Amino acid sequence: MWPGTEDTEMTTEDLQAALLDWYENNKRDLPWRHTADPYRILVSEVMLQQTQVSRVIPKYRAFLDEFPAAEDLADAPLSDVLKLWSGLGYNRRAKYLKQAAEQVVNEYGGRFPRDPQTLQELPGVGPYTANAVAAFAFNTGGPVFDTNVRRVMYRFHGKASDSELETFHTSIFPPEKSRTWNNAIMELGSEVCVDGTPRCSNCPWRxxxxxxxxxxxxxxxxxxxxxxKGSWRFYRAKLLRLLMEHDALPEDRIAEELALPDKYDLDELIAELVDEQMVTESDGKYRLPE
Ligand code: SF4
Incomplete structure (x- = not known):
């Protein structure tokens, strides 16, 4: 039914203007909105993948104080990176972020690629993150389709499949305003068209x-x-935290401290982390890699 059909009064341009105007007047002041540095945008996007905004803000600031540029992160020992990451969870993200910084420094001379396709070649960077970095750093990304945007489209357009909703979003997306539009539509989903009862009285599209x-x-x-709590991921994180607190530990000490339930196998847990190069072994002791 959208846009420009009989029962609508707003054109695509009206919808765009209403959302962008609303965003200009209502946007939250988030630290990553003050930069177009692709490295800083990537750090924020990776942190935000599975962690709430309020928990990310202090971690983001501390991380960038320590590693202000891709070169700093590329040069840092993984153990230092993991220590700063502690509390955000999904530690693999920290390792991928460091590897992405290494690739940017070693393969691209420290300059991030600008298009989403090439950005996806960086470790841990999937289609969503690549598009977000392209949009927020270079204003070149396409329409973002995350959980919040999906909910807005589902309600605004009317119930439809994801692919139909993505097509609809693309039809109202202004490519020349990729950065602002994507910020605006994500903000609408996160602050107004919220899960549960939406705050429609504040919505520019009502x-x-x-x-x-x-x-x-x-x-x-x-x-x-x-x-x-109690999951495999929980014990992976607990083991990494243990190794942050102690420089190196033998397996029997790890077993004692970790108190792994019978359903999990400690050798398998350690082997997985060693295999992923999150943990190294020497002289019968395990430690975080330098
Ligand atoms: S906030 Fe209300 S009016 Fe706005 S898109 Fe969501 S459901 Fe529709």
Whole structure:
């Protein structure tokens, strides 16, 4: 039904202007919105992948104080990077981020590629992150489609499959304003068109919104994350924390401190981390890599 059909009054240009205007007047002051440095954008995007904004902000600042540029991160020992990452979870992200910085320094002479396709060649950078870095750093990305944007489109356009909603989003996306638009639509989803009861009275699109017209504020299904405490991931993180506190530990001390439940195998846990080069072994002791 969108846009420009009989029962709508706003053109695509009207929708764009309404959202961008709303964003200009309502955007949160987030530290990564003050930069177009692709390295800093990448750090923020990787941190935000599985962690809430409020927890990311102090970590982001501390991380960039220590590693202000890709060169600094590339040169740092992984153990230092993991220490600063501690508390954010999903430690593999820290390792990939360091490897991405190394690749930018070694293969691209310290200059980040500008297009999403090449950005995806960096370790740990998938299509979503590549597009976000291209949009926020270079204003060259396409329309972002994360959980928040998906929810806005589902309600505004009316229930449809993800591919239909992505197509719809693309049809109203202004490519020349990639940076601002993507920030704006993500902000709308995170602050106004929230899960549960949306704050429609603050929404610039209310008069044209299908959910508002039908008062059906259903949301698309979201995959829920499995419980962290007691999970394999929980013990991986616990082991890495142990090695941050102690320089090196033999396996029997690890077994004692970790108190791994019977359903998990300590050798397998250690082998996985060694295999991923998150942990190294020498003289019968395990430590974080230098
Ligand atoms: S009017 Fe309400 S439901 Fe519709 S897009 Fe805006 S916040 Fe979401």
């Amino acid at each position: 008069s044209e919104c299908t959910a508002w017209k039908t008062q059906d504020f259903d949301t698309p299904e979201v995959q829920t994350q499995s419980t962290f």
